[in-house]
Amino acid sequence: MSEPQAGSDARAMRTGAVRHGESFVVNGSKCWISRGAVSHVFLVDVVFRDEEKSPKGLLLIDRDTPGLEIGRIEPMMGHRGSPSTELIFRDCRVPVSNRMAHGDFSAALVAMSLSRCCNAAIALGVAQRAYDELVEHLKQRAAFGKHLADFQGLRWMIEDMAV
Ligand SMILES: Cc1cc2nc3c(=O)[nH]c(=O)nc-3n(C[C@H](O)[C@H](O)[C@H](O)COP(=O)(O)OP(=O)(O)OC[C@H]3O[C@@H](n4cnc5c(N)ncnc54)[C@H](O)[C@@H]3O)c2cc1C
Numbered sequence: 001m002s003e004p005q006a007g008s009d010a011r012a013m014r015t016g017a018v019r020h021g022e023s024f025v026v027n028g029s030k031c032w033i034s035r036g037a038v039s040h041v042f043l044v045d046v047v048f049r050d051e052e053k054s055p056k057g058l059l060l061i062d063r064d065t066p067g068l069e070i071g072r073i074e075p076m077m078g079h080r081g082s083p084s085t086e087l088i089f090r091d092c093r094v095p096v097s098n099r100m101a102h103g104d105f106s107a108a109l110v111a112m113s114l115s116r117c118c119n120a121a122i123a124l125g126v127a128q129r130a131y132d133e134l135v136e137h138l139k140q141r142a143a144f145g146k147h148l149a150d151f152q153g154l155r156w157m158i159e160d161m162a163v
Contacts, residue, residue: 001045001112002032010045010109015089017046017059023093024048024059029071029086034115036085037073039063043100044087045108058100058108067092078126131161 006013015028071086138149
């Protein structure tokens with residue numbers, strides 16, 4: 001779903017699909033796609049441009065579809081086992097039969113909200129591990145005749161991190 005200009009405001013997405021015979025031709029780009037670097041198939045939110053009121057909906061797009069390029073892997077502080085990537089669509093032709101049922105955009109938004117809660121939990125776990133590793137390091141490492149854990153300036157930093 002996410003695009004550079006459409007994160008929280010998913011309705012601002014621009015990736016469009018135009019029908020040509022038995023295919024949709026998709027153009028646009030996505031970002032922050034979890035496991036985009038390793039996935040075989042993508043569920044992609046698009047705007048159906050040539051339909052009345054340009055409804056939003058979902059297309060199932062195979063990784064090997066000509067016109068789909070996996071872009072850069074986003075640099076992240078953690079969570080690197082799940083590489084997030086850009087997806088770039090240039091005249092990417094998708095069979096009409098790959099369109100999911102009508103009226104599914106709100107269901108996609110609900111799924112997105114759930115995944116945001118998961119991302120928050122993952123971020124908290126990464127922060128907790130960083131904290132635990134740091135405390136252990138400060139207890140082990142000695143400099144200027146004492147353990148780093150005994151320096152008040154560093155203890156304040158750890159305290160801020162715990163808060
Ligand atoms: C680890 C990770 C994995 C992800 N995986 C996926 C994925 O698989 N597929 C996908 O489509 N996207 C994915 N995303 C993208 C994610 O959905 C977006 O980051 C999210 O929607 C927020 O968009 P944004 O980053 O553009 O922030 P913005 O929308 O720019 O928001 C920036 C800040 O403004 C606040 N804000 C925004 N709007 C309002 C408002 N109306 N009122 C008050 N505050 C507001 C936000 O809370 C936030 O603090 C992933 C992101 C991360 C970090």
